[in-house]
Amino acid sequence: MRLRNFIYSGVAVLFLILSACKSSKNEVATMLIYGGNIYTVDTIQPIVEAVALKDNIILFAGSLAEAEKFKTDQTQLINLEGKTMTPGLIEGHGHFMGLGYNELNLDLMHTTSYQEIVAAVAEKVKTAAPGEWITGRGWHQNKWKEMPADMVNGFQTHDLLSAVSPDNPVYLRHASGHAGFANAKAMEIAGITVLSKEGTNKFEVEGGEVMRDAMGRPTGIFNERAEYLITKHIPESTPEKDIKAFELAVAACHRNGITGFHDAGIGRETIALYKEMKTLDKMKIRLYGMLTGWDKELLSEWYEKGPMIDPDNLLTLRSVKLNCDGALGSRGAWLLEPYTDRPGHFGHETLPMEFVKETALNGLQKGFQICSHAIGDRANREILDRYEAAFTALPTLATDHRFRIEHAQHLHPDDIPRFAELGVIPAMQAIHMSSDRPWAIDRLGEQRIKEGAYMWQSLLQSGIPIVNGTDVPVEPMNPIASFYASVSRKTLEGSPEGGYEPAEKMTREQALRSYTLDAAYGAFEEDIKGSITVGKLADFTIFNQDLMKVAEKDLLNTTISMTIFDGKVVYEEGE
Known part of the structure; x- marks a missing residue:
């Protein structure tokens, strides 16, 4: 530091x-x-x-x-x-096209009950052609003011949703992006059926879960990698719609004072779109893209040609995004100890840790920064271990790696000082604390919350900068709300008095820096912005x-x- x-x-x-x-x-x-x-x-x-x-x-x-x-x-x-x-201001971790598509599809971010979701879909059905997919994102059951009567593992079931959309497949992604909610028509298209009497189920997915009730019937909830069972059937977007979503995302950034954006996980189609937008002089934002780690062929291609550092400072590709566990809200975050509110469940390892080490070694050798999504304490520890092994194996290449952990939301106390020791940057979205802390204690219990959740000041004092942001469209891309959460550690309603775990508050200077100079540092760009x-x-x-x-x-x-x-x-x- x-x-x-x-x-x-x-x-x-x-x-x-x-x-x-x-x-x-x-x-x-x-x-x-x-x-x-x-x-x-x-x-x-x-x-x-x-x-x-x-x-x-x-x-x-x-x-x-x-x-x-x-x-x-x-x-x-x-x-x-x-x-x-x-x-x-620099959005230090978000999903740029998700931001744009959130304005085109059903935006469920502000829904406060299951019934509101059902009503929004019912309204959309009125203008949709039979068989047309209805998609949306933003619901979060822990933020509802009232809960439905029928729930399984803390989630709603599809019956009410299916009743208002019998002829249209529906898929609504959780606010976190780590779970989704399908109606009966969507599950029919995907062939998702009742669990067989023998108990075998070809639709179970490693690193994911098709949630079912006591009778073996699918509830409509698809967690982590099981989402692909449904999403692979959703028609691809059109070029015209992609361009519109891009333009809407740029405009949303400008409205929110955002001039730079770290895009956390993009594939070859999105890269091609961004290059086209730059050619057409529509790149009115500085994008720092992370290659999606799901596509190994894409990574191999970029390892061969090396990072793309734009001399115009508009579109840079020099990092890789790995998704290593799920979200706390969907109980997908990978924990060292089981969930307090779901005994015996530890979350999901959504990417083999051996691949994390392999990618870390490739990153050092090929000049790419590695950015790994980790929310649970076990995921954070496992990734730090793999990073450290790579640094030890290639010490001369690890002098200014600036590897990151995206979210770093829940840490074991023993692992907090390791970030500074290893030079690993935590990219943490302060607004998650404001939104999640009231119910996160149910997932982790009081001790784990107080000792290791949203540990901003402890990390800063250890000597490592924090990159701030919102994880849009998981949260609205409102930097004011995230700044407020950073310095108050309160919900947006202003509770509790004094804030949650107030010793971990950022100062206003630290919060501003996390959205500007430290965010630039997290992208090797502190010399230009x-x-x-x-x-x-x-x-x-x-x-x-x-x-x-x-x-x-x-x-x-x-x-x-x-x-x-x-x-x-x-x-x-x-x-």
């Missing part, structure tokens, strides 16, 4: 020297921003009065008097009028109020007033 700060400081000093040299040459600014609170996330000068740009690069950051030396009649002036500006420093890219987020000083109770009233991407205003509130 000290070395990283030293590097940051050295880069900042160099940029300031360059700034002074440029000033003497009387370079001209294309944009001048002033008149508000400007937090740079630069240790040399944390707050400045004004920022001058030359096209898409920061030309000067400092006093207004000095900045005005770069102004001409052609300079675009932006008066913040007391608002607050920070470096452009993440702080308002001369020479870096001109990406900024402007808020309606000072989120660094406003009372905690008013933080959620913060809105995005403007987003500046690549030196251009791409979003203004109210327009």
Whole structure:
């Protein structure tokens, strides 16, 4: 950590020297921003009065008097009028096309009961052709205000859903993305039937579960890798729909002040789409893509040709995403001890650990960062073990690997210091604590929650940065909500008083850094973005109020007033 700060400081000093040299040459600014609170996330000068740009690069950051030396009649002036500006926010872990498709398909994120889901599907059936698939995402049974009468292992059954959609196959993904809910028509198409009398079932899947009731009947819930039994029958999207989803995702990022996005797990079709969008000049976001680890052929191809680091800083592919366990909400997270509310159940290892080690070795040898999804304490430990084995085997290649664990949600206390010791970056979505903590204690029990869940401050104090985000569309892509969760450790309703496990809160400075400079560091991009420093890219987020000083109770009233991407205003509130 000290070395990283030293590097940051050295880069900042160099940029300031360059700034002074440029000033003497009387370079001209294309944009001048002033008149508000400007937090740079630069240790040399944390707050400045004004920022001058030359096209898409920061030309000067400092006093207004000095900045005005770069102004001409052609300079675009932006008066913040007391608002607050920070470096452009970076979504450190999300699913970009999932964000776009969530706006095209049924969005169930805000449903508060099973009946609301049934009603939403019934409404969709009215305009759907017979046999047309109805898909959606976002439901979460632990967030419902009332529970249905018939439940199996804490989940609803398909009967009510099937009754309103007899002629349309329906598949609704859980908010976590680690489970799904199918109606009878979808299961009929997939051939999912009652468990045979002999007890054998060809539809059981290693690393997944087809949930059944006491009579052996499928309930409609498909957990982890069992989801594929249904999803393989859903028709593929069209190119037109893909482009529309992409455009909607870009617009959603701009509305939320997001200028960079770490896309956690993409395949060859999505990569081809992104390349096309860049060619068509529609890439108005900086995407850092992680190759999906499910496609071994894809990985082999990229190992052969090596990382793609875009000189235009728009589309970079230099990492691999591995999905190693499930989610806590669906009881798929892989635990060292059984679930408190489902005795004998430990969750799922959704990817062989030997493949994690193999991929880690390949990553070091071929120049790819490895990013492994792990929520449960056993999954985190097993991945740290495999990373460590790879680092030990190839020590000369492991000096600046920046391998990551995505989520790192529940850790055994013994494994918390290992992140800093191994240089493994935890990419943690603070909003998950706000959404999950009220019911997560039922899954893990009080001791495991207090000793190892959402351990932000413990990890930061050990000397490793945290990459923040929302895991959109698992959660809404609202950085204000995640910032609030980071510093308050409360639900979005403001409970409990003082926050859950308050010793693990982030400071506001830490929270802002986790969304900017540390997120950039997590993608090897701290030298081009993440702080308002001369020479870096001109990406900024402007808020309606000072989120660094406003009372905690008013933080959620913060809105995005403007987003500046690549030196251009791409979003203004109210327009």
